[in-house]
Amino acid sequence: MNKIRFLDVLKRFSPLMVIYGVLLVVASYEIRSQNQTSGRPIGIQTPLSPEFSRLLLQLDETSHEGNFLRGIEAFELYQETRGAQAAEYLQRSRHFFELALKVSKREDREELYYYYAIILILMREPPKAIDQAVRDWKSNFPRSQNKDPRIYISEKGLAP
Amino acid sequence: MRFFHSLASMFRNGYILSWREDMVWFVALPFLAFAAAHGCKIWLPAVAVASVTLWITVPHQFATWIRAYGFRDEFSQWKDRLLVGPIVIFGMSLLGLKYAPLTTFLLVTLWDHQHSLMQQYGFSRIYDFKGRSGAPSTGRFDLLLNWVLFIHLIVTAPLFTELWVREAYNWGIEIGKSGVETVHFVSWMMVTVYGAIYVYHVVKSLWNGYPVNPQKYIFLFASYFLWYSLAWQTNSFLVYAIGSKLMHGIQYIVIVFWYIRRKVERTQVRTGLLASVTRPGNVKGFILLSLCYAAVFNMVVGRGLEEFGFGVVNFTVPYDNIAELGLRSMTYVAGFDLYSAALIQSMGLIHYYFDSFIWKVRDVNIQKGL
Numbered sequence: 466m467n468k469i470r471f472l473d474v475l476k477r478f479s480p481l482m483v484i485y486g487v488l489l490v491v492a493s494y495e496i497r498s499q500n501q502t503s504g505r506p507i508g509i510q511t512p513l514s515p516e517f518s519r520l521l522l523q524l525d526e527t528s529h530e531g532n533f534l535r536g537i538e539a540f541e542l543y544q545e546t547r548g549a550q551a552a553e554y555l556q557r558s559r560h561f562f563e564l565a566l567k568v569s570k571r572e573d574r575e576e577l578y579y580y581y582a583i584i585l586i587l588m589r590e591p592p593k594a595i596d597q598a599v600r601d602w603k604s605n606f607p608r609s610q611n612k613d614p615r616i617y618i619s620e621k622g623l624a625p
Numbered sequence: 626m627r628f629f630h631s632l633a634s635m636f637r638n639g640y641i642l643s644w645r646e647d648m649v650w651f652v653a654l655p656f657l658a659f660a661a662a663h664g665c666k667i668w669l670p671a672v673a674v675a676s677v678t679l680w681i682t683v684p685h686q687f688a689t690w691i692r693a694y695g696f697r698d699e700f701s702q703w704k705d706r707l708l709v710g711p712i713v714i715f716g717m718s719l720l721g722l723k724y725a726p727l728t729t730f731l732l733v734t735l736w737d738h739q740h741s742l743m744q745q746y747g748f749s750r751i752y753d754f755k756g757r758s759g760a761p762s763t764g765r766f767d768l769l770l771n772w773v774l775f776i777h778l779i780v781t782a783p784l785f786t787e788l789w790v791r792e793a794y795n796w797g798i799e800i801g802k803s804g805v806e807t808v809h810f811v812s813w814m815m816v817t818v819y820g821a822i823y824v825y826h827v828v829k830s831l832w833n834g835y836p837v838n839p840q841k842y843i844f845l846f847a848s849y850f851l852w853y854s855l856a857w858q859t860n861s862f863l864v865y866a867i868g869s870k871l872m873h874g875i876q877y878i879v880i881v882f883w884y885i886r887r888k889v890e891r892t893q894v895r896t897g898l899l900a901s902v903t904r905p906g907n908v909k910g911f912i913l914l915s916l917c918y919a920a921v922f923n924m925v926v927g928r929g930l931e932e933f934g935f936g937v938v939n940f941t942v943p944y945d946n947i948a949e950l951g952l953r954s955m956t957y958v959a960g961f962d963l964y965s966a967a968l969i970q971s972m973g974l975i976h977y978y979f980d981s982f983i984w985k986v987r988d989v990n991i992q993k994g995l
Contacts, residue, residue: 474705477705477706478705478706478709481706481710481713481714484732484736485713485717488717488721488728488729488732491725491728491731492721492724492725492728492729494728495725495727495728496724496725498796498797514794514799516799517790517791517794517799520790520800520801520802520805521787521790523802524783524786524787524802524805525783528787528860529860530787530791568860604670604672604936605670605671605672605936606671606672607672607931607936608672608928608931
């Protein structure tokens with residue numbers, strides 16, 4: 466009797482058990498790989514690798530995501546460099562961001578808007594252009610946890 | 626004449642609700658959702674997708690609660706699952722978000738897709754049920770058809786290709802261009818082969834005397850038109866999410882409303898919340914209750930006020946520079962502080978204003994309450 470009842474319960478909960486069983490297996494793999502590569506930032510909004518962004522542009526040369534990631538890569542290089550080389554990276558970053566913005570004006574990609582506003586400030590663009598970029602960022606992502614672009618620039622010690 | 630007669634006998638129409646209502650909710654709605662999604666893209670900021678979630682997806686989840694917990698007979702039928710399920714799922718979500726966020730994100734995404742396609746499959750089953758159409762094995766063929774079409778969409782559409790390639794990279798699988806093209810090719814082959822098998826099944830069913838419900842295929846065409854056109858023609862998850870959420874959420878709310886109403890009528894249950902919210906002519910009550918739930922839910926989870934208004938009313942947008950006056954732009958934090966202060970002060974001012982006329986002792990109406 467108990468065995469029948471147990472099997473009945475097992476049958477009723479089998480979909481949930483299968484789903485979470487698979488989840489546990491995959492999660493254990495993720496936790497292990499986190500331990501192995503603890504230095505690597507994980508998350509869907511993380512630029513993954515230059516190969517990834519180039520692949521996206523190979524598949525579609527107007528890829529919004531591909532251009533965005535190329536822009537982020539250039540911006541990261543800008544932050545690590547100084548002098549004329551840095552200015553070139555900043556210019557390159559702006560170029561890719563503008564290509565991404567051209568494809569999709571209102572995309573679910575907050576960093577595109579956020580870093581674009583920062584770039585305009587760093588490049589000393591007219592206040593109206595900067596205001597518009599900040600407005601685009603805030604109106605699309607009002608719940609953003611990112612700091613005011615000016616605070617970001619001063620905290621990172623970036624020179625406008 | 627005999628030919629036309631036999632041709633007519635091959636088709637048997639059946640509707641989920643009625644001809645007119647099916648045309649609105651199950652045929653026209655996907656096209657309207659398509660237009661609405663593009664409209665949001667053109668005229669509204671990205672926060673619009675959160676607003677659609679708030680006003681459509683959350684109420685459609687509310688419809689599940691009243692459908693699942695509302696009928697005593699159905700509650701006792703699934704009692705253990707209805708009680709244990711939420712606890713397990715909530716607990717696993719908490720643990721998952723803390724220790725394995727990528728896996729949890731993957732689970733939510735995949736289950737969401739599976740849930741979407743199963744809803745359309747479910748409706749196609751209802752069409753066969755109502756039309757008394759299809760062979761006994763048609764259900765299995767329909768299920769596979771939905772899976773094949775949906776997997777093909779996820780695998781080959783540019784919008785989703787980007788997503789699964791990104792996930793592959795996240796998991797350390799660095800697939801190249803030729804790898805992606807191979808996957809696309811295999812998917813196209815799968816659709817072609819299964820398409821042929823499905824057509825063979827329909828022809829064989831007709832041959833064996835099982836009629837076809839054309840409404841089912843019109844419905845499936847409309848549904849997949851929405852998904853495929855959004856995923857292939859736009860570069861935007863925002864557009865896809867809005868269109869898909871509109872179709873899924875509204876169709877679900879409609880079927881739940883009608884299910885409850887018909888069951889209440891059939892079982893003669895005339896009291897209680899279910900009976901009152903689904904009473905003929907009380908659609909407004911049902912909608913209002915769902916929207917109240919959505920509003921409370923939004924407050925409880927601490928989401929932004931902007932989501933109530935599709936981002937049209939946005940208090941956190943900073944003020945412009947006013948270079949002529951030497952003023953720099955206001956930060957969004959300061960903008961929100963200003964709005965909060967205005968709200969607090971307005972409440973006080975409204976209180977002062979109302980009290981200036983609702984407490985006149987000389988008023989006969991007021992004297993009655995004193």
